[in-house]
Amino acid sequence: MDIKWLKDLLHVVQLGSFSRAAETRHVTQSALSRRIQSLEIWAGSELLDRSHHPITLTPQGEDFIQTAREIVAMSEEAQSRIAASARTADYEVHLACLHTLALAFVPKLVADLTERIGPFGISITADARTVEEYLLSLTNGSSDMFLCYSHPSVQFDIDQEKFPSLVIGEDAMVPYCGPQDAESYIGPANQSEIPYLKYADSTFMAHVVRSIISANDFGYRLVPKYRASLAESLMTAAEKRLGLCWVPHSLIGEGAPGPEMIPDEWMSPMSIRIFRSVENDNPVVKRIWAALSDPV
The missing domain is CATH 1.10.10.10 (Winged helix-like DNA-binding domain superfamily/Winged helix DNA-binding domain)
Known part of the structure; x- marks a missing residue:
């Protein structure tokens, strides 16, 4: 059970x-x-x-x-x-976040904060959890803050007075495939079947992609061929020409087509949002929150 x-x-x-x-x-x-x-x-x-x-x-x-x-x-x-x-004094701040954000966004965020408020120790937890489990980590004290994507298709069951949040970045969920396949998959003239690389149903990303597909008429072309929980796995499969997936644009890196080059109906903007508990009295967390609340 x-x-x-x-x-x-x-x-x-x-x-x-x-x-x-x-x-x-x-x-x-x-x-x-x-x-x-x-x-x-x-x-x-x-x-x-x-x-x-x-x-x-x-x-x-x-x-x-x-x-x-x-x-x-x-x-x-x-x-x-x-x-x-289990919390140790080795790290002053414990941050829980989605795995994708831990790859590039979090190191840049910590570097920027270090410049503004000075050095601090931070422990990053990016396990494969549900959003609910991440939010629970704020309640039970195992995390000081939770960093995630925010999208209208995913409503967090959370008390905003107890767990305030800030939008600290923007991204977009965009289609991704091998460069040889882009025209045949996304090109307006092609209506053929698309091998679909999909997220596991319980993931945040799956909700976002489903909202994109359900709002458009190309869903009938998508035939699931591969499923994984992590965007990085789907990206690698796409690069091996196994099909088409959706990933945060920030994960693709330099040289990839920008959102402005992708048809609007194939993508959806997302915010990057950070949560904390109002009952958290960690002084470093308070300094971080003050800095994030007053962006330079």
Whole structure:
């Protein structure tokens, strides 16, 4: 049994809808439904009555729901204690961020901040986590700040008063493929099938790309051929001429076509946003936040 399944159940019960729960859990509705089914298989009984709208608990679900709440609360409390004890004095700031941002944006950000506020020690965590898990790291104290992309297709289930944020950069999600394939994939005259290199469904990037595809009429041409969680893996596959993917433009580097050269319908702008907890009293974090709030 996976603790994520219990959190899924609690969200469905709270919101009364698989679609709304999937949005707050940052997964597709089909993925959330499969996880709920896995939980019900583990429990040996249906826990949700899907014939009602909003969705309600079955009698077996009513018996189980309080236990689920207690297990989730206990696991989060234990994680918070462990995270707090694991923090060391070697680094003054702990930053959690999406893997893609850790490659180039974060080193530049830290260099710029060092020039403005002086040297400081920083530990970067860029594990393969869900957005919800990254935000939880702010709550349990294992991270001082969380850096991520921001896009209208991904709504964070977060209290903005407790976790304020700042936009500190801009990027764009753009199509990427081998230079030999660009015209045949994106060229206006070509309507042939496109081998599609896609993100794993639970990732932030997958939500953004789905919003691009759903808003346009080229989706029927995309035939999934390769799936990965990291943009870097998809980029390498594209360079090997395995198909077309979408990646942040900043990841492509110098010499690549700029967003102005790509048809508008194939791309979507994104912001880079940083979060912190108002309860964080780390003095270095406060200095960093003040500097970010007053860009040069």
